[in-house]
Amino acid sequence: KQEVTQIPAALSVPEGENLVLNCSFTDSAIYNLQWFRQDPGKGLTSLLLIQSSQREQTSGRLNASLDKSSGRSTLYIAASQPGDSATYLCAGRDTGRRALTFGSGTRLQVQP
């Protein structure tokens, strides 16, 4: 059974700082991994999706990497802004399954 862990649970940084959010998963039979953003009390917005055959994906100031052998993914945010404040969730989809398995998220606060 796939388990996804995110560390740290919360992070506070000053505006402009580059930062890395971590996600680890237990089962290397992962089909893809996604990073989502969730604002308080709201639904999820997909940020980046990495297929198992890929190593990384980039969108604007965001870069996500995937290392199946070590069971790790990272989300890199460059030049953080107060508008980046939100909870960031990673989710894995296993080969042959349709469900996403989510981590508990990292709550990010970017201080102006």
Add this chain to the structure above:
Amino acid sequence: DAGVTQSPTHLIKTRGQQVTLRCSPKSGHDTVSWYQQALGQGPQFIFQYYEEEERQRGNFPDRFSGHQFPNYSSELNVNALLLGDSALYLCASSLGSSDTQYFGPGTRLTVL
């Protein structure tokens, strides 16, 4: 183009009651998944519907049931509500087996 919509936004019920939550998928999408998100946790997969059939189910009791209509909209029904059913219920839609899922804003259920 309307995204995924859910109704109602908030709902308060008492223990033992039954509740029905509704989801309209993004235009053109034929697959609907439901997730339960407890406070401070990541979403947990309940089930997925495709062509009016439950295609996959997570680790939830039979008190949780669903339905998909010919227009692809979906309902989630929960019977014999427990305090622990209090959560944000998220609906996600996708097209067939596409990796990209679009999430709705969720329904906040409070059980007293």
